[in-house]
Amino acid sequence: MQVGLLKILAALALVSLSACSLPRSGPIASELVGEQNVPEDIAVEQVTRASAAKIAAWPKSGWHGHYHWFARQSGPQSRLIKSGDLVTLTVWDNQDNSLLLGPTDRSVPLRPVEVTDAGTIFVPYVNDIMVAGLTPYQAREKIQSQLSPIAPSAQVQIDVTSGPRNSVDVVTGVVTPGRLPLTDRNVSILSIIAQSGGISPSLENPLVRLQRAGKSYEIPLDSLLKDPAKNVIVSGGDQIIVEEDDRYYIGFGATSDREQIYFNEESISVTEAITQLGGLDSQRANPQGVFVLRQYDQEDLRTDGTGPSQRHVVFAFDLTKADTLFGADSFEIQPGDVVVSAESAVKPAQAVIALVGSLFAISNVFD
The missing domain is CATH 3.30.1950.10 (wza like domain)
Incomplete structure (x- = not known):
């Protein structure tokens, strides 16, 4: 009886060990950045506080790098008469x-x-x-x-009666688009949006764009709502467009969620991205193996350390180290980045050992 059961245990152990090669939700760290697995045209950057500060000065990828907005300025309450009134x-x-x-x-x-x-x-x-x-x-x-x-x-x-130069056009992205007259010189952009019925409920992740005198300014709605200083005063002739912010990054691997995440802030750090993805999976994730995959334009490449040396760069984070944790908190995700949480090679083995131990305990019952 005992010999037969031991044979069964051995067979189960072999089957369990082979589970490491079964399909997974993400790679093991060594598979992604092991010495034999990284082609010469892909650079690997270990991220710390010091390197995060250096990388922050590199050219941005996926967009122009930051939103353009301006500070709130208040004027007298009475509006001024303009041509066209x-x-x-x-x-x-x-x-x-x-x-x-x-x-x-x-x-x-x-x-x-x-x-x-x-x-x-x-x-x-x-x-x-x-x-x-x-x-x-x-x-x-x-x-x-x-x-x-x-x-x-x-x-x-x-x-x-206000003419075009004393009115604001709300073009799209609100419940009731149209032209609104300015009652004074202290009408804020949020007031104009409210007068237009608010943001259209069909919009996800709204971006507010203001066009003035041939220039365009934009800001995520969440940032506009959170900071009173950004609730700027509109001017006659302004055009306001509310649209969806199409910036996104992709997350997959040993996180709770694996999906395409749209930006709801001007910037998102690596630690914030992991939080948005539901955090690292405690049963599968390797905190020493978090990676950000990024592709730069050819004209962004540098040989003096002021930019990436290769178009394709893998940024590696060991989140078991305090220095890297601080670096991850300041490292900004760029649109188009891929955030990968590596699977742990140890935890499946631990599960196998626990399983074999349980089976041996069962075998003792039959002795």
């Missing part, structure tokens, strides 16, 4: 024989007048008056002052 004047005058009013009238509305490209509006008996760059209150005071020689008691009421 419509100005409606109402003149009040109690003087008899007024040049502006009829015998029984006490007020007269003048037809809306568009502010010319030169910044002026035409006022009867006064001619062109420069109003561009003034607040509605300042324009009213100026018009009333210039009317006083012909109508000393006249009072002016002014109403301004």
Whole structure:
């Protein structure tokens, strides 16, 4: 009985040991960066605090390297009249024989007048008056002052309807796109998005893009929401586009998740990437074998250490060392990177030993 069972145990042990060669979710570290497995045109960089700082200065891959945004600047509350605005004047005058009013009238509305490209509006008996760059209150005071020689008691009421240069176009990515007039000079971009009904629910990982004076600025929505300083003041003529941020990296191997991950921040570190992938699998992962695979453009190659020496680079992380952990926390993932968590070669063997031990315990029951 005992001899037969021992034969069974031996056979099971052989079968269990062969499990190391069964299909896995990722490579073993030695398979990926072993001396015999790395072609000459692939560079391997061991990442530490010092090397992470050096690599941070290398050319970026997969995109231009950072988002372009600007600091919030506040201005006076009243908006300024600009070319293209419509100005409606109402003149009040109690003087008899007024040049502006009829015998029984006490007020007269003048037809809306568009502010010319030169910044002026035409006022009867006064001619062109420069109003561009003034607040509605300042324009009213100026018009009333210039009317006083012909109508000393006249009072002016002014109403301004925003034109294109005092409006913002929300093009896409919101519930109700369209043109919104600016009520003052302190309207923030989040306020404009809110007035447009908010971000379209169909968008995942939204990126906010602002186009102004021939330049484009962009920021992830999450970053915009988290930092009040980035909630910038919009200007007349701005165009706002909300779209999906298409930057992503791929993770696979001995992590809880294996998938394509889109960026929801301007930058993501290696430690953050591992967290987004669900962390290292405690049953399979080798913390000494975390790798980032990256491909650079040919023009990014350097021979002086200020950039990669090969187009294809494997960055290796030994997360059992404090120096590497700090380096991983500052090492930025680039769009298109592949984050690989190596399988542990030890843990399957430990499982086999535990299994054989259990079988021997069972055999003792039959003795």
